Amino acid sequence: MDAITVTSPAETMQLGAKLGKLVQPGDLILLDGDLGAGKTTFTKGLAQSLGIDRNVKSPTFTLVREYHQGRLPLYHMDVYRLEDGGAEDLGLDEYFDGDGVSVVEWSQFISELLPTTYLRIALKRSGDQDDDRTITLQAHGEHYQQLADSLEG
Numbered sequence: 001m002d003a004i005t006v007t008s009p010a011e012t013m014q015l016g017a018k019l020g021k022l023v024q025p026g027d028l029i030l031l032d033g034d035l036g037a038g039k040t041t042f043t044k045g046l047a048q049s050l051g052i053d054r055n056v057k058s059p060t061f062t063l064v065r066e067y068h069q070g071r072l073p074l075y076h077m078d079v080y081r082l083e084d085g086g087a088e089d090l091g092l093d094e095y096f097d098g099d100g101v102s103v104v105e106w107s108q109f110i111s112e113l114l115p116t117t118y119l120r121i122a123l124k125r126s127g128d129q130d131d132d133r134t135i136t137l138q139a140h141g142e143h144y145q146q147l148a149d150s151l152e153g
């Protein structure tokens with residue numbers, strides 16, 4: 001498991017954008033990190049490089065936002081509100097099995113519903129500066145290992 005250090009929101013977006021060029025239909029990206037860690041910022045970069053020009057906002061209240069105007073559909077999920085359960089009835093599988101890229105924030109709250117292969121990206125405040133983040137990649141599955149290797153390279 002390797003870590004990438006970034007020092008600004010722009011750099012976090014750049015990393016998201018790099019991933020956006022590499023993702024394939026059906027890919028699942030989990031974004032972990034505390035409030036304000038940069039999960040949505042990362043997703044904005046990913047969305048931009050997919051060719052989505054709409055402003056990506058956190059789907060905290062809607063749970064899922066779909067964007068269909070890019071190279072691939074983007075399904076942006078924020079399941080923070082499912083801390084106490086209730087995810088079983090939402091049909092999230094349809095997103096995971098779909099042709100788009102699923103990006104899930106706070107995936108620990110739906111861990112029992114997740115497929116077995118994915119790329120987990122954890123963002124953590126680090127260092128002395130407010131804008132410093134350490135980004136750790138954890139790949140499950142060969143395809144996701146390739147994505148992780150490309151992001152780190």
Ligand SMILES: Nc1ncnc2c1ncn2[C@@H]1O[C@H](COP(=O)(O)OP(=O)(O)OP(=O)(O)O)[C@@H](O)[C@H]1O
Nearest residue numbers: 007008009012035036037038039040041058131133
């Ligand atoms: N290196 C950085 N990467 C990402 N965001 C940063 C960084 N440095 C500062 N920030 C700021 O931190 C905030 C991150 O907000 P963002 O909505 O992306 O976090 P989040 O993890 O999605 O939070 P939430 O769980 O509340 O949705 C933004 O205001 C952003 O400008």
